[in-house]
Amino acid sequence: MQNVLHTPIEYLKGVGPNRGETLRKELGIHTYMDLINFFPNRHIDKTRFYKINELQRNSSDVQLVGKIVHFKTVEQKRGKRLVADFIDETGRMELVWFRGHKWVRENLNLNVPYVIFGKTNWFNGVFSMPHPEMELLADYKKNLRTAMQPVYPSTELLQKKGITNRAIMKLIQEVMKQSGLRFGETLNQEIVQELNLISKSEAIFNVHFPKNQELLAKAQFRLKFEELFFIQLQLIRKNLLHKRKIKGLIFEEIGENFNRFYKEHLPFELTGAQKRVIKEIRSDLGSGAQMNRLLQGDVGSGKTIVALMSMFMALDNGFQACLMAPTEILSVQHYNGLVELCKELNTSIYLLTGSTKTSDRKEIHEKLENGEIDILIGTHALLEDKVKFQNLGLAIIDEQHRFGVAQRAKLWKKNSIPPHILVMTATPIPRTLAMSLYGDLDISVIDELPPGRKPIKTVHRFDSNRLKVFRFIKEEIMKGRQVYIVYPLIQESEKMDYKDLMDGYESIAREFPDYQISIVHGQMKPADKDYEMDRFLRKETQIMVATTVIEVGVNVPNASVMIIESAERFGLSQLHQLRGRVGRGAEQSYCILMTGHKLSEDSKTRLQTMTSTNDGFQIAEVDLKLRGPGDLMGTQQSGVLNLKIADIVKDNSILSTARWYASKILKEDPDLSDEKNRYIRNAFARLMKDRTIWNYIS
Numbered sequence: 001m002q003n004v005l006h007t008p009i010e011y012l013k014g015v016g017p018n019r020g021e022t023l024r025k026e027l028g029i030h031t032y033m034d035l036i037n038f039f040p041n042r043h044i045d046k047t048r049f050y051k052i053n054e055l056q057r058n059s060s061d062v063q064l065v066g067k068i069v070h071f072k073t074v075e076q077k078r079g080k081r082l083v084a085d086f087i088d089e090t091g092r093m094e095l096v097w098f099r100g101h102k103w104v105r106e107n108l109n110l111n112v113p114y115v116i117f118g119k120t121n122w123f124n125g126v127f128s129m130p131h132p133e134m135e136l137l138a139d140y141k142k143n144l145r146t147a148m149q150p151v152y153p154s155t156e157l158l159q160k161k162g163i164t165n166r167a168i169m170k171l172i173q174e175v176m177k178q179s180g181l182r183f184g185e186t187l188n189q190e191i192v193q194e195l196n197l198i199s200k201s202e203a204i205f206n207v208h209f210p211k212n213q214e215l216l217a218k219a220q221f222r223l224k225f226e227e228l229f230f231i232q233l234q235l236i237r238k239n240l241l242h243k244r245k246i247k248g249l250i251f252e253e254i255g256e257n258f259n260r261f262y263k264e265h266l267p268f269e270l271t272g273a274q275k276r277v278i279k280e281i282r283s284d285l286g287s288g289a290q291m292n293r294l295l296q297g298d299v300g301s302g303k304t305i306v307a308l309m310s311m312f313m314a315l316d317n318g319f320q321a322c323l324m325a326p327t328e329i330l331s332v333q334h335y336n337g338l339v340e341l342c343k344e345l346n347t348s349i350y351l352l353t354g355s356t357k358t359s360d361r362k363e364i365h366e367k368l369e370n371g372e373i374d375i376l377i378g379t380h381a382l383l384e385d386k387v388k389f390q391n392l393g394l395a396i397i398d399e400q401h402r403f404g405v406a407q408r409a410k411l412w413k414k415n416s417i418p419p420h421i422l423v424m425t426a427t428p429i430p431r432t433l434a435m436s437l438y439g440d441l442d443i444s445v446i447d448e449l450p451p452g453r454k455p456i457k458t459v460h461r462f463d464s465n466r467l468k469v470f471r472f473i474k475e476e477i478m479k480g481r482q483v484y485i486v487y488p489l490i491q492e493s494e495k496m497d498y499k500d501l502m503d504g505y506e507s508i509a510r511e512f513p514d515y516q517i518s519i520v521h522g523q524m525k526p527a528d529k530d531y532e533m534d535r536f537l538r539k540e541t542q543i544m545v546a547t548t549v550i551e552v553g554v555n556v557p558n559a560s561v562m563i564i565e566s567a568e569r570f571g572l573s574q575l576h577q578l579r580g581r582v583g584r585g586a587e588q589s590y591c592i593l594m595t596g597h598k599l600s601e602d603s604k605t606r607l608q609t610m611t612s613t614n615d616g617f618q619i620a621e622v623d624l625k626l627r628g629p630g631d632l633m634g635t636q637q638s639g640v641l642n643l644k645i646a647d648i649v650k651d652n653s654i655l656s657t658a659r660w661y662a663s664k665i666l667k668e669d670p671d672l673s674d675e676k677n678r679y680i681r682n683a684f685a686r687l688m689k690d691r692t693i694w695n696y697i698s
């Protein structure tokens, strides 16, 4: 049986070398099996007839019975359209043609019942169906037909080569015939029973040619579950193997540094979430396996103190630690912050960045190697080969999406036994997605802000209200606050954006002649940027006009107003990151989203989300729904998009279930050697061997 399914596609009746080539190139279909696993996007449900008064504004293709009572031609900007009044006993709608008017008029009859089929639009209270499929009711009754028709994804080239939807259907039917409609089971009895799954064969058949909606749903559920299950199985297994194989440094002690700091120098009570995460890290560091942990926490949730206390754990066990940040400014801020926190302890902390002087650099290299440095903070400069530690025990990476996997790997090599790795990010990723993206990392979440934070007030204002906004800026500056004004800078239209920024700067300079204004954008030299940032930090300037270069991590607690110009052009996560630049001090902070009046539906949703919540995870969920996972950081490389049937966003709960089972099975039977898991073992082995879904999990 499996042999039939592994036959190269060109041998299938109706394919041949030419079409075989096209199927391989366009759809990645190499074998019969691949074809069977090529699933329809949707099905046309012809089991049901709708009445006009039942139509929904966003319904998909529908089928109705009724009569055309009238034709008219409507002139429009380009060409004409032919409109037919179509009625049934419940109401009236329109059928519309943009082409082929003559044929329609000559061939369609008035006042005779037709079965029509197609997609409906809704405009001004009237439903219309452009270019409907039409058949006389009398003829319709004579023909036999499949109830639910699959619609497969297609491409222009497939169409051109005549590989139509109907052709694909036929090919799949042919494979089903040849394989005797038997497809080997892939899950174990327990899962099938507990989740009440239909068999693999039934699922395959019904996902293509369902007898009814219910069977289709069952087939889809089973196949989605299976797909996600095997991915999770792979991820969890990799993580387990990693823990078994990669020996980690064992930090047994909680010692002097940690305890003294905790008892005497902690500047505030830790939040529950911070305590929980510190415990999770503590347990990793003592486990004997190398830690690879992702710490997610919204801007301002207090990741730094968690980082510091983790580094103390390394120090207390005689190891060094390092903290790497993506920019010079951030490194300096971390350095200053940590030096301040540790001022009563004799921890030796150094800073190493691209602009560290050669002589200082030499000193740092030496002190690192002879163990005089406890904590090294810096930028990419830390990754250079010349930077050698005496015994690096823990490496922390802040704002991870700016660093790649390759850089993580470089840190690994800084010690003979790889150091523990903690990656911190303020870009919240919904948990389920994170599980798929970073399957090889364990995940901790700080989901609680320190107490007493005043939530940032966010409002949406139209450009026409600019004067009021300017007045508000003045009031805030008079109170001693500072203000950010951010302009979009999007690569494609860089020139125009740049002009917007400069125009904005000039009009602000005119509007506020008494204030000092900093400007920072991507085309400036790093040194000039830093100089301007520094002026703002030292309160020499009151207003910072900038592009999104200020997005990451900058900390100016006195800045309390964030104005975002052309806010409709920013993505949600970016808006949220920008907003996170304010609200860092004791004062009430504000975020003002400026836009014109013309807004798309998506833009409106984004603005509404921003004005209604400060919760980064909630925002990330909306973002994911709006954009799909494709645009999210990291998803491209990891290929979460290559899923055949499951949808990482919509099938969230199936994913959780799949993960739960995968983890349970591997806990009981890590090598899948138990007889009852033989189907899973075989299916898994086959998937690992084929170039199927696995090649994306690096």
Ligand code: ADP
Binding pocket: 268, 269, 270, 271, 274, 297, 298, 299, 300, 301, 302, 303, 304, 305, 426, 450, 451
């Ligand atoms: P982020 O997670 O964005 O890196 P930080 O670590 O910079 O956040 O913390 C943001 C601010 O909150 C800092 O000023 C820090 O001192 C303060 N902070 C952190 N944890 C607490 C806490 N438990 N209670 C009060 N303030 C805290």
Ligand code: MG
Binding pocket: 303, 304, 398, 553
């Ligand atoms: Mg931070």
